[in-house]
Amino acid sequence: MSELPTAVDDRLADPSPRPRALNSALEEAVRIVGAERVLLPATDGSATGLLGPNTGLFRSRRVAAVLRPADAEQARRLVALFGREAGSGSLHVISTGRNWGLGSSEPARDDAVVLDLGGLDRIRDLDLEAGWAVVEPGVTQGRLSELLAGTDRMLNVTVSAAGTSILGNLLDRGVGLRGQRTEDLAGLEVALADGDTVRVGWWPGEDRRAPVYPHGLGPSALPLFVQSDLGAVTAAVVRLRPRPEALRLVRLTFRRPGLAPAVTAVRRWVAQGLTRGVPRIYDPAAGRAYGGADDEFLVDLPVDGTAESVRALAGVLVGEARRAGVFTRVSDTDATDPDNPRRAEAALVERAYTGDPDVEDTLFRAKMGVGAEEVDAQAGFLFFLPLLPLTGEAAVRADQLVQDAAAATGTRMSATLHLLGPDLVDCVIALRFARDEDSARRAHRALDLLYSSFTGAGFAPYRLDVDHAHWVDTLAPDAGAVALTRRLKALLDPHQALASGRYS
Template identity: 45%
Template sequence: MSEAERWLREWSHRLGATGQADTGANVGMFRTRRVLGTLRPADVEQVRAILRTAVPGVTLHPLSTGHNWGLGSREPVRDGAVLLDLRRLDRVRHLDLDVGAAVVEPGVTQGRLAGLLAGSAYMLNVTASSAHTSIVGNALERGVGLRRQRCEDVAGLEVVLADGRLLRLGSWPDGQGRVVPYRHEVGPALMPLFAQSSFGVVTAAVIRLLPRPRALHLVRLRFGAGRLAEVVDELRDYRGQRLVGGVLKIYQSGDSEECTAYCCVDGDPELAALARDLLLRRAGGSGLFDDVCAHPGGEQLPDQLRRCLGGDPGGNEAVLRDWFGTTSGGVDANPGTGYLFFLPLLPFRGAAVARARTLVRQVGAETGTRWQATVNAISGDVIDLAVSCLFPKTGAARAHQALGLLHRRFAEHGWLPYRLDVDHMTAGGPPEVLGRLKELFDPRGVLAPGRYEPDAG
């Protein structure tokens, strides 16, 4: 028995139980990596001890709930890792409803925190994914909520370094529980180094909450795909003039030539009503839309969006049942349907979005796969294009061929993903600088080898 195997056996005995000695199925049908086992610490001190005592030959792949669907789920980048499953770290350590901040561990799900906030003056920036996904894990991957990008929610991080040292960065509650949820640091900022990296294990985060709007309207705008470029430019103007709040979304179902935009208008009831009516007049008078509706309801998608915009992800499980015939716990192991995600950033310009739609359709036609591109306007100048593919698991090879083509075709236009899957996880920064940072924070190379590292070539 090797030194690494003895270390794993000792820690497994100390923790009482381990998970399976593999990652299990993944809905993206990525290659299953070989893992040595799974450790599930129950608190931060156990995480510190695991890292501090790691012997040569041990590498650790941290994960929160493991619901990184379409991008690899629980899979590490390379073979030979021990999974460090943090789902038992599930405390809401602090909840301040005076200033709007929560301190949560990686096992805290968005559904749980949203439930704690129900009826209060604050809400969580939730995503359209399952209520059972991790807040911390998604924020560290720079996921996108219905209000803003999740990394903008983070005001502080608790990080365990590879030698077991504990750092608290950014805005952190003092001994009396007081916190000012300012999301920047004084002097050189360290918090961003621990998002999309392998420099440390994040064991808690200070999450900035959002004031709950007293009124919320959802405006639906339908139009033909041939007018996509013009509509995107029109919507950019609405966004720039603050007629629309949150993340503006444009959907196109399958091969349909009809597109639908959903615009959130919210805030003080009187102000929101005036803004809604102004948006309806502007959209109706533009000549670009075939249908303008102020109160879409009774359909799954707008109802789900409305709930998410109001900080409630409880309706999202219905989508999983429709797609995979199961709830969140069964997505990866479902027998028939695979799922892939490609997430490039585009300029908020109609010509760019229309060209991207063409690229997606071309790749689908070349590979015999079907991809859906959803426009998420995360700011007044940037589009997160969420490109997804539901495919029969028997057709995984074609789906992955298409994924590779999407990476290449979009890169040729200068449109790179902001979040990567385990087969394409190459960092974009200067290799020498990133290498020196890795040596500083993790000189033994214990943490997540290959995760957002420079291309060795």
């Protein structure tokens, strides 16, 4: 057995109040992955800031170590190691760590060991005919999308940076431009605390003849590992969507007094199948980065299919919008009209609906003011993500709640409605602030107000940040269901090898 490198050995030998079992586990972790893949606090005992800054300016948690396995087998061995003995410590699992606005890489609680799976970055398998890919946590949406360029399959991309993890976003129930990303999940490979690796849902066999069907026979374990601390996911089967032969973006604008009738009209078009994917409605603050005016809401309605059907449906939508009498501008040529001053933004949005995540991050930089590599160090940014019913009344109420929180705290906010069908809206509220103590304090106060006011109105969040993990119990429709998941946790992970997170 090789000796530990001196620097790592010195830190492990530091007489800080680290539990014996944890110290023993970290020594073994070094032997599993190598000293170059283990990051420990400084010898002065400092255990905060080990992960670097986070864009939300959430409190930096104490972190016992960061472990960076090189492959799935090393990850499995680490999970088994920490599951072997009580007191060994708990692993907080991240992919690329770009969970911006919700905590970035930060654990929900202090003293976790961070298991960074960003080094697991293989696209293990790809079947364009059947429409799936097997990807590891470090695979980004930009990388897979570039691989699919020119094929008749596409990834359901988000509007975040190209360098974000597909798997990390999917497991936190992120939303792409073609639908909720959990709809793209077919199977998971999971490392359990007892040392086993299990594959749940659908997984490709050697003959590849079995159609993709994630539910299997009997009870399905697949959903158990979404927003979950029951295991460490080391790979997933992700569905690839058919790429439309043609797509056109119909863009509308309206002023704030028209919010209710505009949403009512758009809901009808969604319900009747005139627009597909995830249509979006931006408030004036959110719409600026996408080519909207300062004083108007902006609506993006994607129409796709064959070239002939796109021409016909776009014409129908344009006619419907003009007859509605609420929209100040109606166009289906924003992405192609050379005289349109916002043609570049519209074209990038149109391309995103066809699976192109904008690998140059043009729109992302316009929204954030910095590139993906600088977000955590330079931007001040928080997310609040409630669900709304798709009604004009709910949209007006949500808009007023955002304005109220902004006025009460002096925090800049923007809201985008992602329409997930005729009845459901994913409302993405972004809070932006300067990176100083007073601005951050006001932004976090605004976030607290949003949690209280939106849940009071019946609009509960579907994703939580690291400071609001305790809301799991508050928001649960049935306390017995939460208790059931905790019983499963006690059964599968009795020694707490996987750290309790935002949904525990």
